[in-house]
Amino acid sequence: MAVGNIFLATGLRAILLICFGSELNNTYIYGRDLFCDGTMINSTQGCTVLRGNYYAQEKSESFKEAKNMIEAGGSVESVLEGAESGIEKLVKNNTAGMENSFGIKDASLSEQIPIGIPREGWDTGHSTLHPLGLGSNSTFLNKLRKTGWTFSRAFSIYWGSNWNSRPIEGHVVMGGYDKNRIIEPNVTAPLKYGDYSKSDGCFTGIGIVISDITVNFTDGSNKSIFPNKDKLHACLAPQRPSLLEPPREYLDKFEEVTGTKHNGNTSTGFHWGAWIYDRKQSFNGDMTFHLESGLKIRIPNTQYMPPHVYHDEDGSRIMDTSARELAMPETPNGVPMLGRYFLTSAYLMVNHDVGTYTLWESNQNTSIWKNDLVMVKDKEIAAQCPDNATKPAETPTVSTTEVIPESTTTMEQTESGSAVASPATIGGSVVGGVIGAAIIGLAAAWFTRRRKAAASDAPVEIGASSAGGEYDDRKVMPPVYEAYGSRPEPDAEMMGSRPLPEAEMVGSQPLPTEMPGNLIYELDNNTAGSGTMFGSPTVVGSPNEHFENRSDSDRDSILRRGKQ
Incomplete structure (x- = not known):
């Protein structure tokens, strides 16, 4: 199913970029105040790029402010030794609320998601993007499970x-x-x-x-x-x-x-x-x-x-x-x-349902990679659908058997022809097809499958190449992708030359045009940077004037390229 079916409450197909917050339970989205570490970047444009753009709360028709994260439906955060040192600041100094701008065309899912907007610098620059909390009481994972789009509060990453x-x-x-x-x-x-x-x-x-x-x-x-x-x-x-x-x-x-x-x-x-x-x-x-x-x-x-x-x-x-x-x-x-x-x-x-983690060696043989998704059931579902599940170990154990009941994904066709997860195997859809993308809609870009950039998007060498041609000296930024799905209406342009009366997410990177029915969020790695960056990079020159003094069209071009 094309991700053009994802929409926001305002009708804009806008997204932000986001990273894991494995020690956080809530999701935090930076507003116009981005609080970048000046030792890493010291310009408005650079900060906007590193943060993955910003959320314009005042332009959201669906954001409902709350007194605190708990009132907004969020979870309590724990501050433990070794975690990001500023989490305590983050908890105390944020504007909490509920955002209801997630949905999918012809689907029933439209859920309020609690988010916090930082009002003080808190991170130390290790993870510059907006953090999606996937901790033990993650509001995001809880919402997926509660709405039935997964059968457990589990996630996996390679x-x-x-x-x-x-x-x-x-x-x-x-x-x-x-x-x-x-x-x-x-x-x-x-x-x-x-x-x-x-x-x-x-x-x-x-x-x-x-x-x-x-x-x-x-x-x-x-x-x-x-x-x-x-x-x-x-x-x-x-x-x-x-x-x-x-x-x-x-x-x-x-x-x-x-x-x-x-x-x-x-x-x-x-x-x-x-x-x-x-x-x-x-x-x-x-x-x-x-x-x-x-x-x-x-x-x-x-x-x-x-x-x-x-x-x-x-x-x-x-x-x-x-x-x-x-x-x-x-x-x-x-x-x-x-x-x-x-x-x-x-x-x-x-x-998180059984309180365990599992590690494997990853399979590097990409020639046999065909998505073979296995669902994870929580205790309630496992009791209703008993099988040969193994109990989680109290101490680390090595096993050659599956650690959870196995089920491959099956899809049924509706009368309209769109694929939906079979109720008996909805967990096997591993977030219920593209529905999960709708929940992430605010910040899905960091996870979703990237379109392969055309050869013309490859960076141009600006220095001497290394021996063997393994690396090139280059200055790179991610490419600009065309908007996915149908084009937005004229009054819904993103940071272009026309006004943005209702835009709630500014300068967002559009999603690629296709994604698989099973929601696998893919981390990009085709740039010269880290795995959190979009597609094959495009060379850009240094700005010769301050970002905030540029024209709307220039800022539009820069921000649509920008991310970490």
């Missing part, structure tokens, strides 16, 4: 791969996982929330014990970078732009074992705090994580030693291929964290 000549698209599935993207055996363990310093707690609940980390040399030999024999307790936070954020001694051991030395600089760009290496002096081998459960996850070199990437003032990214970054910045607060690049080779599913 990040895909970046920085190489053959990038792989990642995806997010709500209500289940994709059987073709995993390799058995798996490990299932309880979600344990708490301060890191207390009983090995974890602010995301996804605590992982690492028994060893080895670097894999190109001659086939392997060496450990553990400074001692102690195990490393880490928290997995998919939104973090890193592979691992370890204590300093692990970084020193890495250089000792690999015989490398960083050039004394650290990144202030996309991989904040990462050590920078001259390309010819950087390590070129892979890295393998040995988990206490017995699972081994091997990370390709390109996924943790990418080119040096930083932000220009116009929001575009500059890629310096003469240097490499070790995407393992020193942990700033003593809590080792596994980030998104761990999920370039691992596949994660979180099931």
Whole structure:
């Protein structure tokens, strides 16, 4: 079904860009005050690009302000050691309300979603986009389950791969996982929330014990970078732009074992705090994580030693291929964290209904990738539809069997010819076809499948290419996509030369024109930047005047390109 069927209450097909908030229960959308970290970007245009545009509350006909997030139907937020340090500020200083501008043509779903609009700077720049809360009491996951578009409050994520000549698209599935993207055996363990310093707690609940980390040399030999024999307790936070954020001694051991030395600089760009290496002096081998459960996850070199990437003032990214970054910045607060690049080779599913997470090695053989979605049932549904479900483990266990009852997606045709999920297998639709996209409508762009950009959209080299042509020095921003579905009415243009009397989401990036019936939100990786960026990049020049002084048409062009 074409995503042109998604609409907002005002009739505008506008969206924002959004990232995971694995420790948050609520969703927060930045308004006109974007509160960017001045050490990362210091311009209105650049900040707008990094945040993924903004939400114009005053132009929304459907936003209903509330006294606080709880009154709006939101959940209580927990502030745990290791989480984003400004969450407490976020909770205390936001405009809470309910947004009812989500729906699908000819579908009954039109639900009020509680959102908060930050009124004070709170994040430290690690995750610059609007956070979609997927925590233990996620209002978003709760809404999907309550409305019947999933059979559980579960989600899964595979990040895909970046920085190489053959990038792989990642995806997010709500209500289940994709059987073709995993390799058995798996490990299932309880979600344990708490301060890191207390009983090995974890602010995301996804605590992982690492028994060893080895670097894999190109001659086939392997060496450990553990400074001692102690195990490393880490928290997995998919939104973090890193592979691992370890204590300093692990970084020193890495250089000792690999015989490398960083050039004394650290990144202030996309991989904040990462050590920078001259390309010819950087390590070129892979890295393998040995988990206490017995699972081994091997990370390709390109996924943790990418080119040096930083932000220009116009929001575009500059890629310096003469240097490499070790995407393992020193942990700033003593809590080792596994980030998104761990999920370039691992596949994660979180099931809040039973309080567990499951890890697999991800299947990199894209030739056999045909969506084989498996639904996850909560206890109520499982009791009504008994099968051979296994109980969640109290301690990590390794299994070669399915961790939840399996059901493939089936679709029925309505009289009108549109596909809807069969009531008996609605959970297998893993968010109920495109209906889930409607719920996300406010912020679906970061997750949804991207249209492959045309060859003409490829970036133009502005510097010397690296040996072998693996990377190019280039300045890039994402491409401009045509509006999906039918074009908006003349009075609904987005930040063009005509006025925007009713626009509630400004400068949004339109969705691609097609998406599968089963709602798999795909993380893009076809840019020179991170997996959170749109399609193949387009080169843009630096602005020669301030963003706010540009014409409406210029701002329209820039914002429709912009995202992180």
